[in-house]
Amino acid sequence: MEKIVSNNFKTEEYFVNMGPQHPAAHGVLRLLLTIDGEIIKNVEPDLGYIHRSIEKMCERDSYQQIVHLTDRMDYLSSHINNEAVCLTVEKALEIEVPERVKVIRTIISELTRIASHCLWWGVMGMDVGALTTYFYGFRDREMINDIFEETCGARLTMNYNIPGGLMFDIHPNFVKRTKDFITHFKTKLPEYDRLLTGNIIFQKRTKGVGVLTKEDAISFGTSGPVARGSGFASDVRKRHPYSAYDRVEFKEALFTEGDSFARYQVRIMEMWEAMSIIEQLIDTIPEGDIKTPTKAVIKLPKGEYYQRVETARGELGVYINSSGTKNPYRLKFRSPGFSNLSVLDHITKGSKIGDLVATMASFDFVIPDIDR
């Protein structure tokens, strides 16, 4: 019998499915990986597992109904998604919402941002092997959800915004509970740093991993913490202020390293800034109406309208092309996750599979936001 002897250990490219059911994917995202040993050669996302064609549904729905669909895109930023559609409709109708509405919308948007980042912080720690963070993150997020439940009637899909204002006024406990939360969270956020940020294992897993340059961040159309971790000042709240962001002082979280740790630091800093924004507004909520009346059937004038907002994941754009009827002729959601996902292949090529998980965690994907 002839024995085949090989002196060289030959490697071969393998093709591996990561997902659609993968514990580190946070949803039904399927990545087609071409790997050589542990080295990633190519990452190709396969999307559409929860594609519902929200854009097509919008073409048959009224503008009030569309607001409800947007909860189901990025469910962790549902209030901000609602606000995006409402602002576009208000821009088209040329109506000015009362000051009270602007301030309340901004406060709840920032609470939403903190809640979203709390959840992200928990699962980011979990993805790199620190299970405790998950419970800490969810503990603090729970308090915000309780505030939402009291005021909006829902914890996740809030639907608090309507075109022209708000569904109903804030709950009498809202101001007190929000202040209580800020007091509580100011003692807990430094705890996050002590637990995870300074942890040497965590730093080794994230520093220098998944580096995205500023030029690529712009060219790939990234936004949100992903862009700001690479030094691209993309914050819509600064560039194109909406609601009450023009009257508050806050620093845009900006880091230049472009690695997973920089994206982590951006979100931690954004939670501090969000608390500062809420503190500036919470004592001076103007009195007044909670909505500007609109007609029961909203018909937008013929034309094209575009509005951008900053969700917890980045820039959400709403493009409405109206032909003058009660439904939009075409409605496009420019979702932050979709553009951010396109850069994943570019920055993970040549790295290890384990680093891909850490990079994905720092991108904070919400799959319904990508699939729409």
Place this chain on the structure above:
Amino acid sequence: MDLTKDYKMNNSDLQNLIGSWFPNPEADKVSEIITNSQTEEGSEENTEVQEPINPSLLEFTEESSEFLNITVQPEQLHSLMSQLKNNDKTSFDYLYCLTGMDWGVELGVIYHLESIDLLHNIVVKVKSADRENPTLDSVYDIWRTAEFHEMEVFDFFGIKFNNHPNLKRLFLTPDWDGYPLRKDYVDDANMVVK
């Protein structure tokens, strides 16, 4: 921030500059119309929609939109886009929205562009009258984000892009029949028509 604002161009300046890249034999007629339709950046007042002077030339409108709209012929798309990106005065380096569109007769794409440093915005539209086999040039080599967005447009509208590295169905299954976001798409099982 204040320094860069000095370089920010309003819509009519942009229109004059971009118009000058594609010389027009009937230049006098164009400049006359430009002076008539001057509006300030940011204002959303309606200006009348201009008639195309010559179908092969650029068409500028501000049809109830806050941005300057340019409609370009498919052949000119790529050269216009690379000039918009590379010219120092325009410097549109951020493609933040790429929308597929079915205008009923024509299919096309709407590009929303922004300059990060100069802070101005522009909208470029391109239309293809061919519904059977619409083909446009890819701008993926200018803005890398276009790669994914053009796949999405191909998936929902069936517009093919020349020079695209990997054009395939992105959200729907490869054997899906038809293009769902077209206005003439019919699906008895999945669509509820009111």
